[in-house]
Amino acid sequence: AQSVTQLGSHVSVSEGALVLLRCNYSSSVPPYLFWYVQYPNQGLQLLLKYTSAATLVKGINGFEAEFKKSETSFHLTKPSAHMSDAAEYFCAVSAYNQGGKLIFGQGTELSVKP
């Protein structure tokens, strides 16, 4: 069975600082991994996804994530935080034989201080 763990339910960074949101997964088959972002009062928006091509995946708004099989991780990073990055971030895994359903982590609330 697949599972996702996001370390840290709340992360706070200063504007301009590095953003690092951690995600570890468990999967017995090659995983497909996603990062979604939810801004207040909006739906989830895809930031990026890993589908077994390049291990370093670039997404929207300057975010990127690196798939590390040896560490079963898919951490999300952004070199310089902006106030507009304040939101909740979700890591999710989808398995090859599961019809596309997503299994989510608990979510990480990112706060950006001026």
Added chain:
Amino acid sequence: EAGVTQFPSHSVIEKGQTVTLRCDPISGHDNLYWYRRVMGKEIKFLLHFVKESKQDESGMPNNRFLAERTGGTYSTLKVQPAELEDSGVYFCASSHQTGPSETQYFGPGTRLLVL
């Protein structure tokens, strides 16, 4: 192109009442998913439609929940009778094709509060 829409945005009902949530997927998307987030917990899968057929309903919590997608367009999720633990945010998502690498587009969610 219109995104996934959900109605209502909020619903407050009393225990024992019935509530029906509606989801309109992106036009042309055959796949429709329902998810739920109970407060303080992770977002959990409820079920998956391909066109009008239920592909996977393994996440439905019990028989008080009934999902339909007549005609393969919009979907409804009915909770009857509602219980306190049904409170949460119900998300709908759609995708064009079936598969683990397909991007799912999410609606804004329906916030359900059962008193």
